[in-house]
Amino acid sequence: GAGVSQTPSNKVTEKGKYVELRCDPISGHTALYWYRQSLGQGPEFLIYFQGTGAADDSGLPNDRFFAVRPEGSVSTLKIQRTERGDSAVYLCASSPGPGGTYGYTFGSGTRLTVV
């Protein structure tokens, strides 16, 4: 696609529920990143993929968070047993190569609210 697409744009869920957030990167971009941003803070790294594999998942806060990119394109971030502290904007970004060289293009984000 022309840009990075994230769905849904907003998600309200009850504490304890499971949620999936989807990211469709720019066509041909091999690197895909997930970040989380709380109000007044910069984006916080969660995980990145090079192709199909998770190259670095060191930013995932705990084992309730998991992400996949099975065919090297679309990625899904999965959060189990959601907690109120998970409320944030989840940003996906993609890059044609190493993000530190090319920079990223971000999607419009998914605002997750856990009530």
Place this chain on the structure above:
Amino acid sequence: QKEVEQNSGPLSVPEGAIASLNCTYSDRVSQSFFWYRQYSGKSPELIMSIYSNGDKEDGRFTAQLNKASQYVSLLIRDSQPSDSATYLCAVPANAGNMLTFGGGTRLMVKP
């Protein structure tokens, strides 16, 4: 020490003035640097990248890099109210495969 540090602001400047936004970083081996603009309620947008010491100009924007001092800045000339946003500095991490972001500086340009 945080990897990327920015003054959170807000930085308030009058319309037409020069806005100067600053960023320091801790990793001496970083080779490339990025500035993102983020409007309220929107996602970050890449506006400038700089790879070499010195200045890089793009329209009203100038990025300045001093690797010896581990310092990168963004100057906005002839500031406009539409420049009011949060500006995020980003620095490579993990052998250049990803970016680490500062907390951002909120800029307010007053008519």
